[in-house]
Amino acid sequence: MELSPKVEFLGLSFDVPVMIGTVFTAIVVLLLTVLATRNPKMRPGGLQNLVEMLLDFVRGILNISFDSKTAEKYLGFALTLFLFIFIANQLGVMLMVTTEVHHPIPSLGITGDDLEESHAAVWFKSPTADLNVTVVMAVAISLFAHFMGIFRDAKGYFSHYMQPNPLMFPIHLVDEIAKPTTHALRLWANIFAGEVLITIMITYGNPLTTGAPLLVWLGYSLFVGTIQAYVFTVLASVYIAQKTVQDH
Amino acid sequence: MELSLGTMLFQLVTFIILMLLVSKFALRPMLGVLKQRQDYIDKQISTAEENRKEAEKMAEKQKEALNEARREAKEILERAKAQKDREAEEIIKEARERAERMLQDAKSEIASEKEKALKELRDEVGHLTVLLASKVMEKELDSKDQSKLVDRYLERVGELQ
Numbered sequence: 395m396e397l398s399p400k401v402e403f404l405g406l407s408f409d410v411p412v413m414i415g416t417v418f419t420a421i422v423v424l425l426l427t428v429l430a431t432r433n434p435k436m437r438p439g440g441l442q443n444l445v446e447m448l449l450d451f452v453r454g455i456l457n458i459s460f461d462s463k464t465a466e467k468y469l470g471f472a473l474t475l476f477l478f479i480f481i482a483n484q485l486g487v488m489l490m491v492t493t494e495v496h497h498p499i500p501s502l503g504i505t506g507d508d509l510e511e512s513h514a515a516v517w518f519k520s521p522t523a524d525l526n527v528t529v530v531m532a533v534a535i536s537l538f539a540h541f542m543g544i545f546r547d548a549k550g551y552f553s554h555y556m557q558p559n560p561l562m563f564p565i566h567l568v569d570e571i572a573k574p575t576t577h578a579l580r581l582w583a584n585i586f587a588g589e590v591l592i593t594i595m596i597t598y599g600n601p602l603t604t605g606a607p608l609l610v611w612l613g614y615s616l617f618v619g620t621i622q623a624y625v626f627t628v629l630a631s632v633y634i635a636q637k638t639v640q641d642h
Numbered sequence: 643m644e645l646s647l648g649t650m651l652f653q654l655v656t657f658i659i660l661m662l663l664v665s666k667f668a669l670r671p672m673l674g675v676l677k678q679r680q681d682y683i684d685k686q687i688s689t690a691e692e693n694r695k696e697a698e699k700m701a702e703k704q705k706e707a708l709n710e711a712r713r714e715a716k717e718i719l720e721r722a723k724a725q726k727d728r729e730a731e732e733i734i735k736e737a738r739e740r741a742e743r744m745l746q747d748a749k750s751e752i753a754s755e756k757e758k759a760l761k762e763l764r765d766e767v768g769h770l771t772v773l774l775a776s777k778v779m780e781k782e783l784d785s786k787d788q789s790k791l792v793d794r795y796l797e798r799v800g801e802l803q
Contacts, residue, residue, distance in 0.1 A: 406648030416653055420660040427668035434675035436682060442672075449672060469673075470665030477664075478657065521653070530650035531657065 398524075399515055415521035419482045423474065452476055455628050459635035468631065475531075476627040479522060479581065483619030486520030486589045487612055493517060522622075523586040525578070532578035535630045536570075543637030551637070577629050584622045588615040766802065770795060 399410040430445035438446055452473045456465035493515050521527045543551040555566045591611060595604040774795055778788065 407646045409649040412649050413652055416656045420656055424663055427664050431668045431672045434671050436679050470669045474661040474664045526649040527653045530653050
């Protein structure tokens with residue numbers, strides 16, 4: 395496994411490739427959406443068409459679990475989430491930057507022990523292939539959903555845990571914990587596994603034997619990245635809707 | 643791979659900032675233009691519908707007007723035909739009356755002329771008789787001369803007749 399450079403700041407540790415990837419993805423998403431809508435026209439063309447299509451697509455996702463009026467409120471969230479994860483997923487497939495490290499670099503969190511394991515330090519990869527990213531996204535969405543549920547109807551929110559009888563409380567608890575966990579792990583595992591396989595095929599394989607499978611796998615990874623972005627967005631909207639919409 | 647709070651916070655903050663920026667600078671103008679387009683399409687469709695209704699009404703009106711015109715033309719034609727018939731009849735009747743009158747006039751003229759001739763004749767005969775009588779009285783004529791005289795007068799009457 396490659397090494398991941400880290401920096402310490404205010405007593406917290408920051409993962410450098412994740413920061414680079416996240417900022418890069420955010421800039422791409424922002425450029426794409428802002429350029430497409432910088433001069434919106436009544437007759438769409440080019441990039442505007444693409445973003446309008448995406449908007450319709452995201453609206454379709456939200457309409458699965460919300461009524462159309464509530465769906466409009468979450469449009470910005472869902473559009474950003476889908477685009478962010480979609481582009482983040484493709485980053486590692488398109489481009490991965492690693493460097494050779496021969497000496498320990500304490501300022502980047504690379505110690506002698508780490509060098510025993512590997513000499514490759516990764517600088518650029520999919521942020522969604524890092525567990526931190528998917529966990530924080532899933533947990534934030536889950537917490538948001540719970541807070542919204544309490545804020546909207548506290549009595550209904552808590553009584554839900556006792557339905558159909560108090561004996562079900564532990565099962566509800568497991569359910570609520572399992573939701574963000576699976577939400578995070580599903581995305582992370584799919585993208586991480588894709589990148590691991592790409593790395594293995596490039597570094598350990600002979601191009602004659604792994605060249606063709608690599609091409610197939612790259613194509614498949616693009617597909618998986620798209621599907622996982624869709625799934626993550628759908629689940630996010632479903633989890634929020636479960637807590638905020640009365641009859642579910 | 644261990645979880646680190648710093649990376650998580652960085653990711654969360656980046657995402658939230660991105661979400662706010664996208665919502666403010668991309669989504670809002672996009673939704674605005676979508677709304678505008680929706681309104682425009684709505685307006686266009688309702689205008690088109692109105693226009694179609696108007697056109698239908700107009701066509702109906704025109705059809706009615708055409709029917710009206712056709713009916714009027716027929717009426718006029720019929721009236722003209724009736725008038726023509728009436729006039730022809732009148733002319734014939736007048737002609738016939740005139741002919742009758744002329745015939746009547748001719749007949750009455752003939753009758754009056756005949757009457758006049760007869761009256762003249764009678765007057766003449768009377769006159770002659772008086773003349774004859776005076777002549778007889780004037781001259782005492784012998785019977786031979788008298789018969790000769792009567793014959794002569796009778797001859798003259800025959801010529802006159």
